[in-house]
Amino acid sequence: MTETYTPGKPIWCAGCGHFGVQGALVRALEKVGAEPHETMVLAGIGCSGTIQNNVSAYGYHALHGRVLPAATGVALANPDLTVVAAGGDGDGYAIGMGHLVHTFKRNPSLTYIVMTNETYGLTKGQRSPAAGPDPAHNEGIDSVRLGLSIPGSSFIARGFTRQAEQLESLTVAAVEHANAGRGFAFLEVLSPCVTYKDLYPQWDAAAYDVDEDPAYDPMDRAGAFATCQRLDDEDRIPIGLIYTGNNESMEARWGPGDRRLNPGGPDDRDVLHGFLDGMAS
Amino acid sequence: MTETYTPGKPIWCAGCGHFGVQGALVRALEKVGAEPHETMVLAGIGCSGTIQNNVSAYGYHALHGRVLPAATGVALANPDLTVVAAGGDGDGYAIGMGHLVHTFKRNPSLTYIVMTNETYGLTKGQRSPAAGPDPAHNEGIDSVRLGLSIPGSSFIARGFTRQAEQLESLTVAAVEHANAGRGFAFLEVLSPCVTYKDLYPQWDAAAYDVDEDPAYDPMDRAGAFATCQRLDDEDRIPIGLIYTGNNESMEARWGPGDRRLNPGGPDDRDVLHGFLDGMAS
């Protein structure tokens, strides 16, 4: 075997939620049978943005906030890959917010895992946009409701590192959604930063598992929104599969997703000559 | 009187919806008694982004997509001003999307009028993010539902240039919300581009006026979302006052909004010496 890089050891603080996210991802990739060389893990910048170093897959460390456009490019370029984008809530909800909304809209078939800890871990503890209200700040952004508000979205879930089994099955469901060509699988994970903002106690109390609620219907967008809103009013946070729907994926709209976009098809030159004929003087 | 610039004549195509937006704005500013010199109109880039040239007020032509951060800076710097940001749907929902979400979140007291025409008028007719689905594209972004999904939002309305009276009263309500220091007043206006995408007929048919619906409650966020969603499923578009609530505004959180942030208060130097004492060696 060719020697390539060996997945590294995480550099996170002991107890960091991100370990849990990584564990779930590694197990999920195995479960869905994604071959390492046919998998690409793209990460943002932040503590969370080192996950790609620890997973056996092609890895890419994007610019801060740009992981989704890059992942979209990869997914469109090679639809055979299992494409997993991952990053922090600063990366995804601050500088990356515009891309998040547009990725929901475009619905490319890839998985996006956001490790939310309400803080910027790597830059030492500033507030992230997900951070809740305090005397000097308005309420935080709720990416789940945001995702529900985009008519093109197709898969929205939230896990919690404390609930490892559920997290793993949500990760599996997300990757399967994307790999089935059904579009953008968005998974937010509550992943506490034990160094700057240990939310384990708070989230332990607040988490509400919609998967356990037989009355909850993840195919009902407006119902999902109402539930999220009600829970929020009660200071609770819904976790589980929030929504799944059937919007057409971006690659599907671009035609058969079964080939790599490489040049050299036998007719390429003829097609090019055709273009020139149209410009003839 | 000092001669300053004279508001120019619009350069829009005859029949462009933007005329209607301007008319409503001019009348609304008059109605709320905003003095021209105490008013600032900031615009994006696009056909829509020339409105500031035609209104008697301080005018600013922002960079493409950056009108909201600039307007937030103005509003924080001088809370006495009536601050109106305006722009197109390309400007606001494509390149400006991240800022829109964060302005909803921060809730600064200013008005934002988006002239939605589902197209990029100035660059000659490309699709805007608000454009609805077609065989090659997924559904468009619905900024009203997006606004509802941000927990910090405080005022969301949609007008239609065909309904001039309602548009004017919505504009008045928006400016009053902002001027009362209640936060970010978001007003989307359906403002057709007659040259590249004349949606008058379609929108005439689709508009559904929630103001006329006695059962509709603009204080109920989840209810508003459900109504918008239901109407969308019926290919209808809600117009009117969609939502209004009572989140604290950004300036309010920054303390008394009654002074301009200028240096020279008598104690400034003492305060500075205090900082130095803290660094003393």
Added chain:
Amino acid sequence: MSPNGVTDFNVMVAGQGGDGSLTVVTLVDRLMRRHGLHLYTSRNVASRIKGGHAAALLRGSDVRRGCIGDHLDLLVAFDAEALEIAGPRVGPEGIIVFDSSHGEPRTEVAIDPTVQRLDIPFGRLSVRDLRRDLFKNSFGFGVVTRLLSVPDDEAEDVLSERFNRLPPRAKAANIEALRRGFEYAEEHGIEQGQGRWRFGRAQAHGEHILASGNQGAAFGFLAAGGRFFTGYPITPATDVLDYLGPRINKLGGVVVQAEDEMSSINMALGASMAGVRAMTASSGPGIALMQETIGHLGSAEIPLVIIDAMRAGPSTGMPTKPEQSDLDMLVFGGNGDFPRIVLAPTNPYDAFEIGVIATNVAQLYQGPVFIAMDQAIAQDSVTVRRFDVDSVEVEPGKVVDAETLSGLEEYRRYAVTADGISPWATPGTKGGLSLVTGNERDEWGLVSTEPDNRVEQMDKRERKVKTVESLLPAALRGGDPDAEIGIVGIGMEVGVIIEAVERLAKSGSSYATFMPRTIWPVPDETIEFISSRRIVYVVEHNAEGQLKRVLAAAGAPPDRMHSILRYDGVPFRPADLVAALSERASVA
């Protein structure tokens, strides 16, 4: 022009933007192509949809020209503003056809006394007789063809061809309008076949196409295997999106209109990293927004072609006006030191060739390659040889496949190699797992700040530009190679320099011309050219002399270089340059 035939003819049609008046130009254009003339066409519009002065310029000439000529021979002015602005540009013995429907200019217009002016109320008559203002164009064309001594039936033929796809009713109305034009000409004493000018016999020029630089570069990208394009609309780069949008899917490729320029370039980056040749295009403001990612491409070693169709800056500037004022940003923008290549086509054919080179070189050296075109090169349409697509080679670069990998003992994405280029396995390839990052890294792709490793990686990246240097396009040269005075210019200056120096040579002044197509890294030949002259005039469209500055930064002797600058949004005409050079010669 010779009495026997038009050999160099400049015509402008001007009016308010968006009223369709510019279609007259496309008619004259067809006429000239029929007669085998080379064309150079340019538009001059305000950045707004309707209204605002708009003009279309057309030059037909028997030798290929790279710019519009000094004077107009014929001006068709559809309103008073057009007459005010363009009237003074009509040369001796020229003709102005003026649509007098809406009155005279408000100010005195300085028009050459030998110019003849025909006042015809096209607009009014069109509305009166044909019910639509729009028909004034075909009406005007009728007068113009008479002035050009074109037989009426040929004129009708050209018109029919052009309006082929119109409903019969509309087509008939246009022909009716054309005939009204003939009548009106007749009334003004211009008989069929007896106009002021006359075309020569059509000559065979080989296979030609009419293309702009934007189209040339886009086509070159496709020919060299480009299959993924992202863009965000912006003048004057939108053409690339427009050109590729309906075409790339026929080659199995993808075009995405992104939500902004950061998304645009990062999607392209993603596709490229996945092994598909990718490109994006924008203009100054958008390229400015891409700066962080451009450095990232340089750092992480990801190929990408980036078109910058340059408009007048700074900031939003003058979106429809040409300038060469992004050079500094292209060469020096972005944080940190990283390799990049900046190429500058001199005409649409060149844009095609450079599109090919850029796509291949990006792939070969694994980094960003810019194609810098001022708005004139990007948008002016010119008759050029049919692009030689058959001779294009698609360079694979150092991409390694699973088979090759299985024979290797180890694979390091950022292996330090003698040529600075590391073998590259794209995702999906068995045996090539790799880490790609914009942090400094070791050969495996793991983040590292170890000082020695850092230096090795930096040096490796700088080295690889040298490796591909020989593939970068050489400068064009002209004039007298032994002259002690040199002229340097790129893009839109090239056509002007060639023509000006041709004229100056006739009057006994000789200059050596040097027109770089590779801006950065500055090739040795550029430094040598400058170092071996007494004086070098660097002709540029910007205020600070950016090209001169780039050359000085690369070591060209600053005291030999003198700037000839223009930054008012207007191209040089050959006479401008002749004047500027003559003036300097008299001072020197």
Added chain:
Amino acid sequence: MSPNGVTDFNVMVAGQGGDGSLTVVTLVDRLMRRHGLHLYTSRNVASRIKGGHAAALLRGSDVRRGCIGDHLDLLVAFDAEALEIAGPRVGPEGIIVFDSSHGEPRTEVAIDPTVQRLDIPFGRLSVRDLRRDLFKNSFGFGVVTRLLSVPDDEAEDVLSERFNRLPPRAKAANIEALRRGFEYAEEHGIEQGQGRWRFGRAQAHGEHILASGNQGAAFGFLAAGGRFFTGYPITPATDVLDYLGPRINKLGGVVVQAEDEMSSINMALGASMAGVRAMTASSGPGIALMQETIGHLGSAEIPLVIIDAMRAGPSTGMPTKPEQSDLDMLVFGGNGDFPRIVLAPTNPYDAFEIGVIATNVAQLYQGPVFIAMDQAIAQDSVTVRRFDVDSVEVEPGKVVDAETLSGLEEYRRYAVTADGISPWATPGTKGGLSLVTGNERDEWGLVSTEPDNRVEQMDKRERKVKTVESLLPAALRGGDPDAEIGIVGIGMEVGVIIEAVERLAKSGSSYATFMPRTIWPVPDETIEFISSRRIVYVVEHNAEGQLKRVLAAAGAPPDRMHSILRYDGVPFRPADLVAALSERASVA
């Protein structure tokens, strides 16, 4: 050092990041300040929260120094990696205190034979006796104070002061740990007051503070009336946000943490346009994202101060390492030609002064002013004179109020004036309605592409930089002004150059030094300095010689300038520069 007292002392404490070991340094720091030494402190950390080699460096000296010295006198190494990395840097007669709790280095470490090594298992003993690893720091401090011949009660005093705010229990435990340190020193034969080193008598140096460049610039901004700051966290610029965050509101100002750098700079722009002095700060990647807006500030004529705390690039690069590789971008980035000013402080006091100048000059000339600091200048803390806030003047610039306006016949926001600066009415001012835009515009602010107007507006904008040029900070000069060899360097190179040239002078080699504080526009004095030497060495922390390139672009003779470069993320020490210069002297 002299036997009577420490006059120049370098100490490093190193271990794993985040385990609190660096607090030892703050203790030694207090000790040295008590004894009147000037301090220079620097941190060397990995860009990660915990783990990774981290070191704190401290230099105490009786004359002010602008860098860390060549060799360490004392190394406190809390683990084997620290010993491996820093051991070789301990100079002759130095001492290493090694925490032997976790074993020996795995590789051979080359340590000077005259260095004494004390192995003490601080960590293990702290856990055993005091239940927490953390106490190893106070433990270590006990040993260190004995080595420095500090009386035990003084050491205890310093410790108490430092831990004043700890709960009594924790404080007592630290004191206990300190005493264990004394005991351990005793066991190793180091009696109280009998250490290797000894401080001299405290001298009065006037009022001093300990500050970094980031703090200096932030304070200067406040002092000059800055009241609006926006930032987005990024190493090494976050300090500015951290410094201003809790302070600006005491002056009625506002700090906003934005969602990204585009928002950050555009909010600041908005506040500035509304008449409030504003600033933003970032590092390379963030400044790259701001490029479009920076050109817009230049075009639309809006004042803004922008701090670039430069880290090693390209791209994400090495976030905690110093570099001077954004100079090209600051000087040449952004689309189009627009005026800008780039200043570069040489120490924290200078940063304060330049913070004041930048804030005033931005207001005066209505455009962007950069404060460029490499990470070392930005973050290293140095004892400097107390900032002279009382002498700061707040320049109003050409802001016009309603009263003035009422006396004017007309008000044009972009009036073409002799000095290039237009009167400016901020929104809210009666009589001053205006249009501000990044399009080219006429004097009234209305979009215009009219060629003559364009040239007037461009020239006006270029002109106004000249108007404020005399207010920009002059270079520092040193060495022998008549020497034919010159040395040029900015930022972190300055302290090193001064010390190196001082030493070289002692050995008979004389150099003239020139340390610019105004980078752009390049002042005449800079060109003159270079032009009047035979050779000029330009010392820089980047790979491509960016400063040299900027100077060449501005007309400095390229053949006289030679680069001395470093880009491995490590600062020069004076000895490095002495060696580099001596080597070149022997070749020259």
